[in-house]
Amino acid sequence: MNKFVRSLAVAASLALLGGTAVQALTVYSSVDEENSASILRAFTEATGVQVDMVFLSSGPALSRIEAEQNNPQADVWFGAPSENHILAHERGLTQGYISANADGLQDQFRDADGFWHAIYTNPLAFGVRTDILAERGAPAPTSWADLTNSAYSGLIQMPSPQSSGTAYAVVLTLREIMGEDAAFEFMRELNPNIQTYTQSGTAPSGALSVGETPIAIQFSPGFLKLKDEGFPVDVVFPTEGVGYEVAAMSILNGAQNLEDAGTLVDWMTSAEGQQALVDAKTYFLPVRGDVNAGEGVPSLDEIELIAYDPAYASENRQRLVDRWADDVLGQ
Structure with a gap:
């Protein structure tokens, strides 16, 4: 205790x-x-x-x-x-x-x-290693749409919706922003840029800290902690909005x-x-x-927060996760 x-x-x-x-x-x-x-x-x-x-x-x-x-x-x-x-x-x-x-x-x-x-x-966010992207001459992403840039091929880590509630929040967020079919099309386009889908919702920030990946997606606390500890990390809340x-x-x-x-x-x-x-x-x-x-951390008034219906999220979880496995992993 x-x-x-x-x-x-x-x-x-x-x-x-x-x-x-x-x-x-x-x-x-x-x-x-x-x-x-x-x-x-x-x-x-x-x-x-x-x-x-x-x-x-x-x-x-x-x-x-x-x-x-x-x-x-x-x-x-x-x-x-x-x-x-x-x-x-x-x-x-x-x-x-x-x-x-x-x-x-x-x-x-x-x-x-x-x-x-x-x-x-805790809103979703991108954690960005500014030093690694600068070495590669790659721009820092500011939006969900930016993540499909070919400059990020194999460079992004995010959790898997099959094991992580954090990743399921990503799916729900994109669905609210784009509509369901467009969201899954976006995730198919994003897939070549994903280095790995982690089992844990907080694993991407760990990979970011050791330079294993320059871009990570999860809830914001892990990224804010790295920034506060002096890591060359920017915390990005994408312009289209984020679930929380x-x-x-x-x-x-x-x-x-x-x-x-x-x-x-x-x-x-x-x-x-x-x-x-x-x-x-x-x-x-x-x-x-x-x-x-x-x-350096924006207030909630400056972050576009995306809400989704908790009842819908619960009732459709298996269906949406199965669709992610079929449409994104199985493409």
């Missing part, structure tokens, strides 16, 4: 107020453990609210919340894609709470009735510590809470337009 997570639990059990044990806010977190600890530590420092955090990935978290619905053991589900929180609401596992800061979020980053609020977003993932939070039905649960939602949706994402170097993009992700 992470040292900070242990310390949170110990602090919660030992803290006294007027001789009565202070009840900690219990959070099931599906944000990765390191970043969860950093964000929730900043929350405790800002508000004084003690947190008992349990790290659970999205699927196990939802299963546990559902199993405990008659005797809830947590107050807040923190993290996991917003569609998971929509599902939790549909199953009667969460309760509405409209944050005082909700008006600072775009509609796609909150539920109108307060059943979930976004924590951060949204990590959200919900207050659970039967929450024992409802007041502090609301405090967490309010803090996380405030400019202070969103700035904490940046200060902690999570490399997640803030969901407030008045908080900048860092030097």
Whole structure:
């Protein structure tokens, strides 16, 4: 168990107020453990609210919340894609709470009735090794259309839709931008420029870091991290637009510590809470337009975000992945 997570639990059990044990806010977190600890530590420092955090990935978290619905053991589900929180609401596992800061979020980053609020977003992006492209005399891409340039033959890495949700987000994005048939025609044209389709959604940024590839496609945090660490990497959000993932939070039905649960939602949706994402170097993009992700990183207002229907995405996943395998790999 992470040292900070242990310390949170110990602090919660030992803290006294007027001789009565202070009840900690219990959070099931599906944000990765390191970043969860950093964000929730900043929350405790800002508000004084003690947190008992349990790290659970999205699927196990939802299963546990559902199993405990008659005797809830947590107050807040923190993290996991917003569609998971929509599902939790549909199953009667969460309760509405409209944050005082909700008006600072775009509609796609909150539920109108307060059943979930976004924590951060990760848009798709290109990671570009400027040094390698300069050596080859090749231009840097600025759009999806640019990627079919023959100068990039065998130079691009992206995940495979057969194994990666990130790559499936690419398919859905292109479908929204171009229409389905045109999107698959584009991916057929792109295929000769693909060096490899990786199994992992984050593997392309690793290849970019060691110079194995000069152009990589995935969600943006890995590229932002490389740029911050001094690698000659540009992070490109293509002009036609990009799909994105949204990590959200919900207050659970039967929450024992409802007041502090609301405090967490309010803090996380405030400019202070969103700035904490940046200060902690999570490399997640803030969901407030008045908080900048860092030097050289555009705000969300400057990125063309492409939304797609989560229900459609779920119902058509196998069909679209099978079509990708047939039309792109099998061409």
